[in-house]
Amino acid sequence: MSEQTAQTLFVSNALLLGRAVDITVSGGRIASVADHDNNAAPAGAEIFDAKGQIVFPSFIDCHVHLREPGFEYKEDVESGLAAAAHGGFGAVLPMANTKPVNDDTSVTELMLERARKSWPHGPRVHPVGAATKGLKGEELAPMGELAAAGCVAFSNDGLPVGGAEMFRRCMEYAADFGKIIIDHCEDPTLARGTHMNEGVTSGRMGVKGQSVVAESVQVARDILLSEYLDIPVHLAHISCRQSVELIAWAKSRGVKVTAETCPHYLLLDDVALEQYSTAAKVNPPLRTPDDVAAMRRAVQDGTIDIMVTDHAPHAAHEKETPLDEAPNGISGLDTAVALSWRLIQEGLFKEEDMIRLWCHAPGGLFRLPVNRFTHGDPADFFLFDPAQEWVVGPETMHSKGKNTPFTGWKLAGKVTSHWMGGHKIV
Template sequence: MNHIYTMAENNFLLKGGVRKPGAKPVDLLVKDGCIAACEPSGGLEAPVDFALHEAGGQLLFPSFIDAHVHLREPGFEYKEDITSGLTAALHGGFGAVMPMANTRPVNDSAAVTRLMLEKAKAAYPHGPRLYPVGALSLELAGKALSPMGELREAGAVAISNDGRPVRDSDIFRHAVEYAATWGLTVIDHCEDESLAPDWKMNESETSATLGIKGQPPAGEALQVARDILLAEYLHLPIHLAHISCRESLELIRWGKARGVPITAETCPQYLFLDDSMLINYDTAFKTSPPLRGKADVKALRAALADGVIDMLVTDHAPHAAHEKEVPFEEAASGMIGLETAVAVSYDLVRQGVIPHTRFEELWCSGPARIFKLPINTFQPGDRADFFLFDTEARWVVSPELLHSKSHNTPWLGRELSGRVSAHWLSGLKLL
């Protein structure tokens, strides 16, 4: 009987990927969905039944983690669902996403967490993976603690009240303590809503001119200060979500210098956009926290380089067209980011703001360290999750090219440099 070779899809040799600009290309041997070897190009021989892929000198990244997204399922599937959100993640270079709990019903029970995980598994059994964030309080109401033990058992990897800041410091303190019982870190959306309630943008020259009620940066920084003091007092970690202003950065710098176990993230929008861009009432730029001033953009960029900011996230927040095509103050806050974030933020490397390795750290090992998630380090045995990034590709962001159900991005219609050209997860070429 003739032996029939079956070519397993997840056994292959990828030739000529570049781990950082200017470096010599490498070849990657993948066996059974895991890294078998990673050697300078030409040094590896593939078994005869292995497929061959050419990277052609494109940048080779481990799949990134987006630790702050809103995938809207259950409850708001008209904006996004887990399948479309993961498809967007796949095309954007993300192998793992952490969806926030502000769904309907809120993810404050094992039932909702399991539903999310089942949907993800059905849509993408080999990844992108979903790591749900459980609600901090029941129904995100900021009053009663959620069952965090149950949430963790079901698969939640962190706890947050994102979108509904916790004003009551006593409840917040107990949430941090209770989450730590289960080894969970609290992610805090820092906003003292008692300062400038019902704000619609940053308080600035632009808000004065437009007549729109603004939030001063202190609205964020006040709560950042509270969290740092509590983290120090309790000796427990707190992760600060989507930092937007330089006042917060100064406080975080102070806290870190004291050895307080705090970590912080920001998003591409706060590194490339500022509130002067709202002058025509374009609701695509409306987000929470609000876009701040040019000096904040500059300070945030510096904080990426010096380590005050630990990681990047998109805060991918899909909204339907009819929720954005209304007068500015009525418009929903937020922008999508999964499919544009890598291309947009790679400009930080191009502009010399951060080195290439730091860029990779901010999107991959940074969040992995904070939330204890597995990543591909290109060592034998690591899961073969990686993507190729074509730095030369230029593309115009358009609804036809996006896989998210919603198109609310300020980069719509703009040309971006660089595109995720191929993406393998568990050794399977899904893009």
């Protein structure tokens, strides 16, 4: 244990769910949280004055693409974790669609080693292994070996498993190791060659669109398999009304299904692509205002269990192309917390909901440690200044990927400091 971790840290006058508190950290863990008292600092403690800023437990992003190995020109582990650290995330779950694919323990170990070397005190990387070899949907990946190497879940995200029999085998095999399958719900035949949501906007633009059924038909398949097998399944980046209606129905029947969505599905609709904006091209696509309203209700009523970014950075030249040639994806780690705060300002949810959606529920789902600010919890937390305004743009983002439809938006709220295990990382 380092001297820095062993010493006492005293964070004074932080605002925790509206309560002014002092946080004492010892040995990298929460020692106490008490009402603010100007004279309460322990002798010899390192004192940090939070000046009334909001304190949040470090968030967990259960769906990111760190691109390394193979696509380091888009992002690498070091730069992705820089965006995470400055964005308030203490843990990230990177998907397996790297090159080579994370279907081999050597890839898992490389990612973990890169994280340890570049950010030794965190943020932490918890890899998601491939469900099938090469993400081809033909042969199961060696999930047992991958789990032993550090993979916390499995997914074919990027190339979803189209065959129901193969997906059943994926679910059963992952369950043997106490792991869950994360499914990118997309029927590959219905989605082939599409570039945005199918609807009025795509018709006006003359662009081939993807119907909501391309997503919801696979949501239905996964729900039925989960119920039949009595095995949990987690549904990635849900985007439309039909999907959340199916998920709500499944939950009412006691099916072990959980689901996630992203800030962009709550704040933007398909009109964002009206000028053929490649920055707003994402998969699943931005949907209609009606779908956005349904997604917002699903977050409020608990149909959606967690929030994720689906952080998908790309190089500038890849997005500076015609819409039908540009890759899908939005770079999200830098903006997620401020966008979530915007949703609080709009009345969609409260601070405690933000903590649940970005920290406690993700930690419970994937069995990861979280900070609940009780004695002995990991001292993973960040300070957030809601009064600090900033404009989204290349110069205010830490990710290599600057591809976001929120460029130019003025957002209120900025992460100002971040500690992991009592170490100040930002």
